[in-house]
Amino acid sequence: MTNLVPPVESAENAGANRRRWLLGAVASAATLGGAALAWRRYQPQTLAPSAEATLWQLEFPGLDGGVFRMASMQGRPVLLNFWATWCPPCVEELPLLSSFYRENSAKGWQVLGLAVDQMEPVKRFLARSPVTFPVALAGLPGVELGKSLGNVSGGLPFTVVLGSDGRVAHRKIGKVSPDDLRAWAALK
Known part of the structure; x- marks a missing residue:
């Protein structure tokens, strides 16, 4: 018989996973923000x-x-x-x-x-x-x-x-x- 219950994560592993996820989210947001800023900077700008x-x-x-x-x-x-x-x-x-x-x-x-x-x-x-x-x-x-x-x-x-x-x-x-x-x- 197969065990369908996932293994219980240790508190230490759960904290490390959350930190990795948070760091990845922050890095992704910074990358997207930088890309948006670069895109805007190089778009032709005209005065109204x-x-x-x-x-x-x-x-x-x-x-x-x-x-x-x-x-x-x-x-x-x-x-x-x-x-x-x-x-x-x-x-x-x-x-x-x-x-x-x-x-x-x-x-x-x-x-x-x-x-x-x-x-x-x-x-x-x-x-x-x-x-x-x-x-x-x-x-x-x-x-x-x-x-x-x-x-x-x-x-x-x-x-x-x-x-x-x-x-x-x-x-x-x-x-x-x-x-x-x-x-x-x-x-x-």
Whole structure:
């Protein structure tokens, strides 16, 4: 006669099995979450039409006391860089952005630095380390603008490349590289 009753598991084995099952479930959830994040990151992201239209209507305080109007840049490619004086990678990439502007402005490229900072620290910083491109003050609302342009984490530096058509062509969170700038220079 065959015994149809399963063997009784020891408490030690039952605990080990539960831990293995729990560890497997956590690992599976982490893998699925990472895959979803990677999938989302590499999907084309576009602004809602109203967000693109709104971008070109924005005005920012200029460092000279005037107003910088985004509409003045419409119709040509734009490299829009969000930065702050207290952000080391932001400060490190500014000379690269200045070179990009010097080399490509004759080809129609524009660069705008939007400082997510306060007026006085930005003025002091740029007096010591000038740049060749215009800088305007976005302040804390610049973080929200960056989020609307695809920087959901609000991290700095954040660079957005807009084509001549006014649409977002590229985004980069983190310091730009010479390779990024060479690739972007080929865009129109």
